[in-house]
Amino acid sequence: MDTANGLPVPRRHRAVLRLRRPGLWALAAAAVVLTALLHLAGRDELAVIAAVSAGLAAGFQVGVAGLHRLLFAGDGVVGVARAVIDEAVGTRLPVLLVILVVVGLPVLPLLLDPGERLEYRLQFFLTWALSAGGFLLALVTIFLGCGSVCGDIDTQRIHMALVKPLGRWQYLLGKWLGIVLLDGLLVALVGGGVFTVAEAVRRLPAADAADRRAVDEEVFTARSVTRPEHPRGDDFAADVAAAIAQLEKDDPRAFAADPAGARKRILAQRVLEWHTVPPDTVAGYLFTGLAEARGAAPVVQLRLKPFADAVAIDRAPVRFALWLNDRPFPSKNGTHEELTLAGGSFHTIEIPTSAIDSAGRLRLSIANRNLVPPGQARPATISFAPGKGLEILHRTGSFRGNFLRCLAVMWAKLAMLAAAAVAAASWLGFPTAVLTAVMVYVAAVARGFLADAIDIYTGADRAGAGLVDMVRLRATVLFERLDRLELWDACKTLTSFAAEGFLALVPSFGAHDGVTEVATGRLLTAAQAAASVAELGLAYPLVLLACGWALLCRRDLVNVSGF
Amino acid sequence: MVATVAGNEAVDIACVGVTKTFKDFWMRPRVRAVDGVTLEVRRGQVYGLLGPNGSGKSTTIKMLLGLLQPTAGRIAILGKRPTDVATKRHIGYLPEESYLYRFLTGRETLDYFGRLFRLDARARRERIDMLLDMVGLEAVQHRPVGEYSKGMQRRIGLAQSLINDPQLLILDEPTSGMDPVGSRQIKDLIATLARRGKTVLLCSHLLGDVEDLCDRVAIMYGGRIRSEGTCAELLTQEHATILETADMPDDVVAEVRAVLARHALAVKRIEHPRRSLESLFLEIVERAKAEGARTAGAAAGGPVAGFLAAGEAPPATATDGPAAVDAGLLDSLTRR
Numbered sequence: 001m002d003t004a005n006g007l008p009v010p011r012r013h014r015a016v017l018r019l020r021r022p023g024l025w026a027l028a029a030a031a032v033v034l035t036a037l038l039h040l041a042g043r044d045e046l047a048v049i050a051a052v053s054a055g056l057a058a059g060f061q062v063g064v065a066g067l068h069r070l071l072f073a074g075d076g077v078v079g080v081a082r083a084v085i086d087e088a089v090g091t092r093l094p095v096l097l098v099i100l101v102v103v104g105l106p107v108l109p110l111l112l113d114p115g116e117r118l119e120y121r122l123q124f125f126l127t128w129a130l131s132a133g134g135f136l137l138a139l140v141t142i143f144l145g146c147g148s149v150c151g152d153i154d155t156q157r158i159h160m161a162l163v164k165p166l167g168r169w170q171y172l173l174g175k176w177l178g179i180v181l182l183d184g185l186l187v188a189l190v191g192g193g194v195f196t197v198a199e200a201v202r203r204l205p206a207a208d209a210a211d212r213r214a215v216d217e218e219v220f221t222a223r224s225v226t227r228p229e230h231p232r233g234d235d236f237a238a239d240v241a242a243a244i245a246q247l248e249k250d251d252p253r254a255f256a257a258d259p260a261g262a263r264k265r266i267l268a269q270r271v272l273e274w275h276t277v278p279p280d281t282v283a284g285y286l287f288t289g290l291a292e293a294r295g296a297a298p299v300v301q302l303r304l305k306p307f308a309d310a311v312a313i314d315r316a317p318v319r320f321a322l323w324l325n326d327r328p329f330p331s332k333n334g335t336h337e338e339l340t341l342a343g344g345s346f347h348t349i350e351i352p353t354s355a356i357d358s359a360g361r362l363r364l365s366i367a368n369r370n371l372v373p374p375g376q377a378r379p380a381t382i383s384f385a386p387g388k389g390l391e392i393l394h395r396t397g398s399f400r401g402n403f404l405r406c407l408a409v410m411w412a413k414l415a416m417l418a419a420a421a422v423a424a425a426s427w428l429g430f431p432t433a434v435l436t437a438v439m440v441y442v443a444a445v446a447r448g449f450l451a452d453a454i455d456i457y458t459g460a461d462r463a464g465a466g467l468v469d470m471v472r473l474r475a476t477v478l479f480e481r482l483d484r485l486e487l488w489d490a491c492k493t494l495t496s497f498a499a500e501g502f503l504a505l506v507p508s509f510g511a512h513d514g515v516t517e518v519a520t521g522r523l524l525t526a527a528q529a530a531a532s533v534a535e536l537g538l539a540y541p542l543v544l545l546a547c548g549w550a551l552l553c554r555r556d557l558v559n560v561s562g563f
Numbered sequence: 564m565v566a567t568v569a570g571n572e573a574v575d576i577a578c579v580g581v582t583k584t585f586k587d588f589w590m591r592p593r594v595r596a597v598d599g600v601t602l603e604v605r606r607g608q609v610y611g612l613l614g615p616n617g618s619g620k621s622t623t624i625k626m627l628l629g630l631l632q633p634t635a636g637r638i639a640i641l642g643k644r645p646t647d648v649a650t651k652r653h654i655g656y657l658p659e660e661s662y663l664y665r666f667l668t669g670r671e672t673l674d675y676f677g678r679l680f681r682l683d684a685r686a687r688r689e690r691i692d693m694l695l696d697m698v699g700l701e702a703v704q705h706r707p708v709g710e711y712s713k714g715m716q717r718r719i720g721l722a723q724s725l726i727n728d729p730q731l732l733i734l735d736e737p738t739s740g741m742d743p744v745g746s747r748q749i750k751d752l753i754a755t756l757a758r759r760g761k762t763v764l765l766c767s768h769l770l771g772d773v774e775d776l777c778d779r780v781a782i783m784y785g786g787r788i789r790s791e792g793t794c795a796e797l798l799t800q801e802h803a804t805i806l807e808t809a810d811m812p813d814d815v816v817a818e819v820r821a822v823l824a825r826h827a828l829a830v831k832r833i834e835h836p837r838r839s840l841e842s843l844f845l846e847i848v849e850r851a852k853a854e855g856a857r858t859a860g861a862a863a864g865g866p867v868a869g870f871l872a873a874g875e876a877p878p879a880t881a882t883d884g885p886a887a888v889d890a891g892l893l894d895s896l897t898r899r
Binding site for chain 2: 072073075076078079080082083086087089090155156157158159160161162163164165166167556557558
């Protein structure tokens with residue numbers, strides 16, 4: 001070092017060119033060569049897939065460099081975030097994920113049955129690729145979040161950070177930010193790969209023209225869903241009130257135990273009845289708000305799942321006739337044709353948009369034309385599952401936009417998981433923290449199923465009651481069981497209390513599902529995606545990190561020896 | 564920032580009755596690592612904390628740094644609570660082990676810690692260059708820290724503790740794992756910082772180093788301070804006198820004995836002094852460097868980095884450190 005006035009003068013920093021993660025670069029180069037060879041051999045569909053591999057491997061390298069550049073400026077929180085990214089890449093966990101995706105993603109389409117309809121193959125690929133990608137990313141997030149914080153505490157690296165002017169909340173926020181940014185990169189890579197491969201699969205030959213149309217109109221699209229409006233007028237309200245009063249009179253004890261649940265059950269029963277078409281009758285269902293659909297495409301899709309009630313045969317045929325705004329459909333040569341569909345399955349019927357009136361309304365009339373089944377006295381009733389059992393889908397957006405919003409929702413879920421992992425690790429050791437974060441993930445993914453399982457376990461049905469009602473219901477059941485000295489059942493109730501309390505704190509990932517929407521060409525609206533990002537990507541992490549901070553502030557960061 | 568003054572000198576570290584009891588999972592007290600420690604380190608002092616393993620030195624330091632919460636007692640560091648984040652801008656800390664990210668290079672490690680101190684990019688780059696040169700790691704700055712030897716990791720640890728030009732430097736076993744050249748550099752560094760009015764809390768097993776460097780020393784055992792004072796107070800043996808002269812012929816020795824005998828004194832020991840092994844070692848290394856011998860490890864290191872050595876002025880006028888207030892910290896802590 002030179003000196004001037006007795007003081008050292010710093011030399012210019014000489015950057016050294018280092019090839020980081022050479023294995024990934026080699027993989028990218030190999031994929032590029034393979035792409036060129038496949039293109040020269042005229043196998044462009046495979047060349048695209050090889051190019052995806054090259055793009056993923058190179059994209060990861062460039063992405064990590066980009067994150068470094070993004071975090072070039074900034075101090076405490078950003079410094080920690082940058083170190084987390086370096087640490088994560090250093091653990092090779094994200095690299096392993098990228099290699100898995102690079103190798104696995106192109107293989108997945110090859111596993112699809114070429115004899116299957118292209119529509120189903122695409123739906124299968126999109127569902128599995130995005131679900132598996134989300135699952136792997138969730139695991140990577142949990143291990144990185146817990147490993148980063150627990151590793152710092154175990155090795156006492158955290159001492160070096162917290163003796164600097166860095167608050168504990170800044171430390172945790174930096175950890176979370178680093179993981180979330182890396183997740184953003186990985187989601188973009190996985191999403192980009194899935195999208196490109198899906199586009200390549202789309203170019204494969206379809207089974208027939210209908211299959212090709214289904215691919216274009218039911219998968220590579222974004223369709224809004226319209227369901228029939230239930231006429232909840234005064235008559236309906238009076239009917240429901242009368243039914244409730246009757247129940248209260250017939251079984252006052254059961255009603256008093258869970259009045260909200262009883263009310264919801266009666267309401268659900270009435271809605272189901274409305275979705276039912278008895279034999280030799282015609283039921284009308286009014287769909288509104290379809291004005292936009294009239295000019296958007298020549299057809300809309302009527303999606304329905306009919307059941308033939310009281311018929312003990314799986315997929316028993318359901319026979320009915322349709323009218324669209326009082327015009328028979330379909331009619332061939334002036335003859336109104338009846339339709340026969342397998343019961344218990346979803347079916348799609350294309351409806352011309354010309355059938356929709358200028359106000360955007362479509363009245364669907366369904367006549368039950370079932371025949372008398374063998375051994376029965378009268379034809380079966382036709383019913384549709386309330387909700388998804390009867391709906392009209394019409395294009396309102398693009399597949400690409402839908403796909404991007406799906407990735408945003410996926411990223412938001414990972415942000416929530418990252419916060420859960422960081423918060424757990426701020427208090428627990430690595431194995432326990434991972435277990436806790438995995439529990440949160442499982443509970444979030446399977447919240448509905450777990451709630452039903454708890455109901456079955458305890459023998460109580462809360463029928464979608466709210467939190468307060470649920471607590472009151474469980475307390476009533478608990479005291480009843482204690483009063484009858486049914487101690488084992490009382491223990492089960494207490495256990496369910498704890499489990500339901502935990503579930504109440506965990507968001508439902510099922511309520512923020514973008515994968516099904518993308519695979520079935522249903523619109524995931526920007527408002528839905530924004531709500532998911534706000535709830536899962538911001539609100540939950542904020543609360544979880546605050547909890548983690550409170551715990552970390554009370555924790556002695558030294559493992560004492562000598563016990 | 565508020566600092567405190569005891570007499571005419573600011574107090575950078577003050578502990579009153581500090582106790583730390585570690586508890587087990589069931590919150591039962593298991594180990595009392597520190598027991599009623601009271602000490603005071605004034606601005607510009609080099610303060611030595613001595614004691615055998617398990618005597619509570621490191622636990623005391625970690626409480627000073629806010630990494631542990633005391634079970635009882637009060638601590639003020641630069642006039643603030645140990646958990647005060649802003650105060651840490653003025654503190655440098657070298658732990659007993661180098662807790663570093665193995666995948667970061669030496670330069671990236673210093674850059675990371677420079678960011679935590681909110682140093683701008685230019686200041687970071689300049690200081691990193693100086694510190695790497697100072698600790699002799701410039702040639703290996705782009706190698707991951709995980710590939711460093713223990714001594715090299717200690718050197719990068721030392722560099723990170725200085726990147727903010729701290730007013731208060733806390734060194735826990737700083738020469739542990741260091742070769743004699745590095746050890747000597749640390750001693751030179753501490754002396755330089757002390758001349759510049761910085762406060763140094765030194766925790767070491769090497770009693771000779773502590774004796775050479777420290778203004779005051781506290782000796783701990785069993786979590787308590789057993790003895791505390793200046794080196795002169797603790798070490799001077801008033802009952803004996805040592806005279807050092809050039810080589811003395813035998814007849815002169817005999818005359819001296821005779822003179823002492825007239826005053827009823829006897830010579831207990833006469834011997835030639837020996838140079839220290841450290842000075843011999845350093846001389847050999849310097850000679851090898853002068854001959855241009857190569858080494859694959861850390862270089863011998865450069866002078867103390869400019870930003871650390873510059874302006875060796877009394878701390879009372881320093882503007883980058885804490886300001887003084889007119890109240891005795893120990894008194895104020897006791898009153899609370």
